[in-house]
Amino acid sequence: MPTNQHPARPRRSVLYMPGSNARALDKGRGLACDALIMDLEDAVAPDAKEQARAQITAALAEGGYGQREIIVRTNGLDTPWGYQDIVSAATSGADAILLPKVEGPTTIHQVERIMEAAGAPETQSIWCMMETPLGILNAQDIGSASPRVGCFVMGSSDLAKDLHAAHTRERVPLQSSLSHCLLVVRAYGLAAIDGVHLNLDDDEGFAYSCEQGRDMGFDGKTLIHPKTIAKANEIFAPSDDAVAWSKKIIDAFEAAQAEGKGVVVVDGKLVENLHVAEAKRLVALSDMIGLLQADLAA
Template sequence: MRQTARPRRSVLYMPGSNARAQEKAKSLPADALILDLEDAVAPDAKAEARGIVCDNVRSGGYGGRELIIRVNGLETPWGRDDLVAAAGAGADAILLPKVESGQQVRAAEALMDAHGAAATTAIWCMMETPRGILQAAEIAGSTPRLGCLVMGTSDLTKDLHARHTQARLPMLTSLGLCLLAARAHDLAILDGVYLDLANGEGFAESCRQGLELGFDGKTLIHPSQVAGANEIFGPTAAEIAESKEIITAFAAADAAGKAVVVVNGRLVENLHVENARRIVEMAAAIEALESGAA
């Protein structure tokens, strides 16, 4: 699905079996919520969690927040029932875990289509295994219904026999391959979670690194992380002001037939204008979401 200016600065995982937490999430300033039926739910609670999540999505009350249901894999005892139920719930997206091939994505899509999923319900893919990372380009181009890649850095670190480090050097190859695949296919892409809730500065550094690498936002494990992610992944007032200046100056120069535009002492080209428009559109979308008008 071609990307629009939709804020995904903060994307918070919510346990699918915790109805109280999902109710509280209606007042959280997260841009999006992942209602999780996979890792966050014990096997004996899977069916109950499925009902809670789908009922909450259907009943609404989450404002403009994007709602995503993470299902169990189709190879598990719960995956097919999850996907069938999620297809009819009306979520913005269904998140598939541990995706390792385009064929997996298309199989899930066929099941969604067969059970009445809306055309607007996107597929998101967790990128969290070595095989999945190596197939990132194939996965990203598997179907027009695909909307976002989500890094699962915890599982990936385990499978790589790597270590969780602040600089995330063991992750950079995987992050880069998925970023390239996402941008080549005009997809959104979200950075993985930060696990140390007591280390606020470490979390901020991780967000800044993700922003610099090119991620649209970060997946989160606790509401306390939402404000920090929103601040770092959102455009600053200075960036917005400069972007508007670039757009205005370029339009005036183009109308006057001038080939060269200089803003604040720097040469401005089409690529700068394109980025400026993206920033201004995202700022407007954030304002609409936060005002409740989205």
């Protein structure tokens, strides 16, 4: 089965930043989020689209964002701005281009052709907003459309609107859609970022949403305000106990292999290859989080 297998990296906190707000783009250089989505779509009024594009291009040319992952969310190809958004983002230095309302592989193929014609590096990936019923139904075709596809970002607010569903604390109306997308990303080696929590005064609800998303299997959460970064980082990071246990079973497994033993038991628990693979993922993620924190402190 084909799999994209993009390299894992911390995506605990992924903050939307309006491209029309030059001050916010500058402030992003000092924020402790793992990734920034510089937005040209929902957060930007029609008469500010071209100015926002120029400001994002200038901000990325200036640099200063350190190890953070940088994503540019473009307007759709069915808008007057979408094509040029993609052309500009392709050589902007951004790590990824986030496409709104992806509903099938045709969009991915169109964008890929534009990126390649514009000179996008091979490492630049395509992220997909999963925010419509048709997009959810076609998730597998989208996730497997191209090796450039690297991440699904849940647009849970738009999806709830289209489903005529209520915004409940437990998000029961969205569970089947969220789970379906998670199945696809894990099958094809992609990342998955949970949708935003809209009520900025609801700290308890935000924490609950993060914990729920983490437990479901999401890598992190999209955010709409810097004040939520610390809590998302805390909840989506591997715990100290989990990292310590992971290192313990990695060491035990490697020692057993060196001695030619086929069975490994650590603290009364059988350890197999799948446990070691997950342990190595957690340790690598913890190490990368440490690098991000060191970069921010520098």
